Amino acid sequence: MARFLKNKSKSQGAAPGSLIFIGQQKMKDPLLRVVQYNNESLKEEHPKSLTGIEKYIADDHVTWISLYGLHNTKYIEQIGKIFDIPSLILEDILNTDERPKLAEDEKHIFIIFKTLSYNPDIQKIQIDQISFILGKNYLISIQESASPYFEDIDKRLASGLSKIRSYSPDYLCYALMDTLVDGYILTIENLGSDIEAQEKQLLTADKKIIEDIYRYKTELSYIRKNIRPVKEVMTRFMTSDSDLINDRTLNYLKDLKSLVTQALETIEIYYMMVADQQNIYNSNISNNVNDVMKILTIFSAIFIPLTFIVGVYGMNFEYIPALKYHWAYFILWAVMLVIVIIMLLFFKRKKWI
Missing domain, CATH: 1.20.58.340 (Magnesium transport protein CorA, transmembrane region)
Incomplete structure (x- = not known):
């Protein structure tokens, strides 16, 4: 299966807004998790279904609803009906090949993000899609799998000392995206360490070196494809005039945008470094x-x-x-x-x- 463009034969010829899952199923049964918090309290539950999920939302606390298992289109359809989410947005959420983007309407802000992780065993970048739906006093996150990407956020919430407990859900959304962008930096760093370590072997005529060079170029291109639109997401998030975004969150978003820019610049540096390594290898062979x-x-x-x-x-x-x-x-x-x-x-x- 192609990595840069996934198979969309299921949705070929379907009407716009059709809820068709495009991607690879990564878990058997979907899971639900609801976290309610404010300055004084923190409560976590694991409902068996989405029926009555709206009862968890109230003005005196922030509600974070997590759905693990993007492949279940019935759950996505039910979320759309409960929270009045347009079918076109739901269609994008179900398409794991969708580029990172931000859309909004009068009631919500919709964000599609990607997670990055470097698997040293297969020496490839692995990606999951995470979607955020920001509403008044609540945030919905939808993941492909139950991977603990936000374990650090859970710890900050449990400590009671984090700003998350006293800020609105837009800050929670920022904190989750910040965690993912930190993952970008870590993934690029791990891949970059392998690239830099290869410089010592360039003067040998080992065939494996050129194979690694082409693999690194592919992985860097794959990362760049999924990170480059994130900068656009940050810009739209910062310039949005939605009432769902608090002014004090804007400074944090500016810092996050700077971090995304740093990640993109680092990718470009490593891409040029790999290109130079290829030239050195070819010169050595000549x-x-x-x-x-x-x-x-x-x-x-x-x-x-x-x-x-x-x-x-x-x-x-x-x-x-x-x-x-x-x-x-x-x-x-x-x-x-x-x-x-x-x-x-x-x-x-x-x-x-």
Whole structure:
């Protein structure tokens, strides 16, 4: 299956807004988790279904609803009906090949984000899609799997000392995105360490090096494809005039945008570094070939006059000077040896050997 563009044959010809899951199912059954919090309290529940989920939302606390298992279209459809979410947005949420984006209406802000992780065993970047639906006093996060991407946020909430407990849900949304962007930096750092470590092996003609170079270029392109739109998301988030975004959250969003820019710049640096490594490798291969050709040329140049002499005295003429001379054979060897020595000295003087 292609990594840069997923198979959309299921949705081919479907009407706009059709709820069709595009991607790979990563867990068997969907899970629900509801966290309610304010300055004084923190409560967590795990409902069996979405029925009555709206009862958890109130003005005196923030509600964070997490759905794990994006493949279940019935759950996504039910969320759309309960919270009045347009079908086109739900369609984008179900498409795991959707680029990171931000959309909004009068009641909600919708954000599609990507997670990045580097798997050293298969030496590939793995990506999950996470969608956020920001509403009044609540935030809904929808994940492909139950991977604990927000474990640190849970700890901050449990400690009771975090700003999250006293801020509105837009700050929670920022905190979750900040965690994902931190993951971008860590993933790029891990991949970059492998790229930098490869520099020591560039002067060898190992075929595996060029294979690794092409693999690194592919992985960097894959990361860039999924991170580049995030900068646009941050810009739209900061410039939105929605009442759901508190002014004090804007400064944090500016910092997050700067972090995304740093990630993109680092990707470009490593991409150029890999391109330079490829050029160095190709130059090294060319130099090795040139060294071989130089040696072969030297041998050829030495044997040209020797072959001429042997060819002349190998002709079938009856009268050839010194042909019947007693010491002619040894003199011929001496002459050829002198020619070889003179040519080697000449090549050495020219620094060709």
